[in-house]
Amino acid sequence: MNRLIQAAAFGISGIGAAISPAMADEWRLNNFLPETRPETAELEQFVEDVNGALAEGSEITLYSGGSLGLPNTDTLRFLPKGAVEMSLMWANYLGRDAPALSSVVVQGTIGSIEEFEKAIPTVRDIYEEEFADWGVSSVGYVAIPMLSVSVFCRDEPVRTLEDLKSKKLRVWARDQVETFTRLGVAAQIIPQEEMYVALKTGVVDCALYPALYAHTVSLQEVAKYASFLYPMASGPYVIGVATDKWDATDEATKAAITAAADDLWDRTNQYEDDFERELAAREKLGEEGVTWGEDFSDEDRALFVSSVTETWKMLAEEAGGNAPAYRERVLTALGR
Structure with missing residues (x-):
């Protein structure tokens, strides 16, 4: 004792x-x-x-x-x-x-x-x-x-959820792991301070990240292809x-x-210029060697949102306690 x-x-x-x-x-x-x-x-x-x-x-x-x-x-x-x-x-x-x-x-x-x-x-x-x-x-x-989240890949462009199924994807939160698992994509949480090395050494093939912040972690040095997947608040x-x-x-x-x-x-708490800053960030990344491909399709984004919605409900029910009530309060505020 x-x-x-x-x-x-x-x-x-x-x-x-x-x-x-x-x-x-x-x-x-x-x-x-x-x-x-x-x-x-x-x-x-x-x-x-x-x-x-x-x-x-x-x-x-x-x-x-x-x-x-x-x-x-x-x-x-x-x-x-x-x-x-x-x-x-x-x-x-x-x-x-x-x-x-x-x-x-x-x-x-x-x-x-x-x-x-x-x-x-x-x-x-x-x-x-x-x-x-x-x-x-x-x-x-x-x-x-209000961020625009893209899929950054090291060796080849990925522009569909189907192609993403053959890749190892870096994410930063459990809800993303659950969402992509539902879509058949192998996702793992890697802290942003370890993301550069993980991409460089092949621990992952692709990383989920906003273009707006890509320069802060030198992502353009280890990922040469990117395509927009979804907006994120x-x-x-x-x-x-x-x-x-x-x-x-x-x-x-x-x-x-x-x-x-x-x-x-x-x-x-100002959001009016977010998309313009996103486009400027993409342009700067393009000048440094990142090839911007076509966005993921509307159909793929709809599948992603459907998976996220299921994940949200599942996580709230799993957490129990106040979590389901918190989710309902946010849904009410959104008018859904």
Whole structure:
């Protein structure tokens, strides 16, 4: 029993062992996104705004690209324990610990900006409720653009679901694994920081990824063919703080963080230029050697959406608890 207690104590303390203790007036913001992502630039502005409003000697420091060594899938474990004061979170990465979160917005089920704008307030409410149950307060949000997801392949173009069945496909979330499995495609989750090597060495033949962000991971160096498959709306990133930490924070600091977070949301919650930026990204990738093929057909996209819809229902029922009710709330917001 003593050995078990010692092991448990070591495990808990080990979560923050790689991070030196912070000063009482320093808040560390863990950001798993690469420094090259546009969302990271927005977080840098958020930090600058907060620090400008805080008293001298107090500050938030941003650590990007997973530089603190904290896995994004473990956020609900390390954040309430105080490994960092603040962290970016994405619900779709947290399904292992909080299954209901992964079925709030299943990627591919919302296919237009108009629909997504209807759903966002409900999605934010659900996130706030669910994270509160884990001892985490949602203090800010970063909107994710309406993305166009393409299939990037290393050796030859793939433009049909039938051809994709003979390939090994990289995806980034379980709902995608389930969706493609229904379609007869072998899909596996590979983190984006490992995707480059996985494509280069042939662990996978193709990767699902938005052209808008392809340069941030140098995807054009290892994938020479690409074709658009489906539009994707995602629930926003959440900036979380342990609830006990937030409750103990002075009102001036809370006000500075809240005001900067409101500005952050207003800056990122804009979707009018998303498609133009997507086309510009494709053009730039084409100049660097990526051959853009024809889009997947309307028939293939219809099959994909049908599979996603089945996956969404299955994941909600499997998760149980609040998940089916969350799904119904989002469907109601969408008017379906």
